[in-house]
Amino acid sequence: MEEIKAESVDNINKNKDFYNKKYKEVNVGGLIRTLNNLDVFLADATTTDISWVGMYVNNFKETVKGKKVLELGCGNCANAAVLAALGAEVIANDISDYSGDIIEALNTKFEFEHNIVFKKGDFVTHDISNDSLDMVIGKAFLHHLTLDHEKAVLKKINDVLKQDGEARFFEPAVNSKFLDELRWTVPMNNRPSKLFNPKGFKAWEALDPHPHRDNSSKHFRMLGEQFFNTTEIIPMGMLERFYRILPFSNKILRKYRRVALRLEKYTPKFIQFLGARSQTIIFKSPKSNAHV
Numbered sequence: 001m002e003e004i005k006a007e008s009v010d011n012i013n014k015n016k017d018f019y020n021k022k023y024k025e026v027n028v029g030g031l032i033r034t035l036n037n038l039d040v041f042l043a044d045a046t047t048t049d050i051s052w053v054g055m056y057v058n059n060f061k062e063t064v065k066g067k068k069v070l071e072l073g074c075g076n077c078a079n080a081a082v083l084a085a086l087g088a089e090v091i092a093n094d095i096s097d098y099s100g101d102i103i104e105a106l107n108t109k110f111e112f113e114h115n116i117v118f119k120k121g122d123f124v125t126h127d128i129s130n131d132s133l134d135m136v137i138g139k140a141f142l143h144h145l146t147l148d149h150e151k152a153v154l155k156k157i158n159d160v161l162k163q164d165g166e167a168r169f170f171e172p173a174v175n176s177k178f179l180d181e182l183r184w185t186v187p188m189n190n191r192p193s194k195l196f197n198p199k200g201f202k203a204w205e206a207l208d209p210h211p212h213r214d215n216s217s218k219h220f221r222m223l224g225e226q227f228f229n230t231t232e233i234i235p236m237g238m239l240e241r242f243y244r245i246l247p248f249s250n251k252i253l254r255k256y257r258r259v260a261l262r263l264e265k266y267t268p269k270f271i272q273f274l275g276a277r278s279q280t281i282i283f284k285s286p287k288s289n290a291h292v
């Protein structure tokens, strides 16, 4: 990988260690139950869970059948499995050794129209023919890359996508310094508060697989414009994000999330961008002279 810096290689290895631990425990039986109840699962997830809402925005579900789709950072392989069950020809990629084991188990236990193909290791190192893919997607993937690595990934996506192909990513959005600092102040799962437990926060940060980098909508727009003729960014979560601090049952919170995601679309666009916690990034029409 001559194109990327040594710190980027360290970042890949840190991610690999982190996710190898995480995916050891994935319950493939649970994924198979999801696939056997696909319509019910998608009706709920794509209206309530922000990463599924974002990935499936603009009738994505209806467009994937028969398409050759590469999913980068497939992780626990839930999305790759859903896409394959919807009839897409899926190539799943991750640096985690366990994602490959999950795909193998899924192919054995579920009858897909096309078995999922797994490519292990960093995408930049893989040999994939130019103009061969209809879609390259990533759900919570790009923000795990350092910026020079991300550029190398986008350059390669530009090469492997067909001229009418699409790249689609669901990523966090950081468009307000104030909201970002507020986010770090609130303890979440095993992450201590940056303000009230700085020592604990530092220890957590040392193991965290996210590089310090720009995740603003402006950054992703400028990145897309280098390699694609069309760039669309859809901000999300301005109201939905507060569910994490509301003291209600999971059932009420799911309803809150669903309604909030619907309502926030009616607020002015600049407020949606400013308050967003997530964003869907859609790039189309690869530039033919984008070899920067």
Ligand SMILES: C[S@@+](CC[C@H](N)C(=O)[O-])C[C@H]1O[C@@H](n2cnc3c(N)ncnc32)[C@H](O)[C@@H]1O
Residues within 6 Å of the ligand: 012, 015, 016, 019, 051, 072, 073, 074, 075, 076, 077, 079, 093, 094, 095, 096, 121, 122, 123, 138, 139, 140, 141, 144, 145
């Ligand atoms: C936040 S997880 C998202 C997983 C999954 N897409 C989801 O939505 O649950 C990020 C994933 O990206 C993977 N990843 C990080 N760096 C990578 C790289 N350079 N190449 C491939 N996968 C990578 C990690 O192993 C992890 O599975």
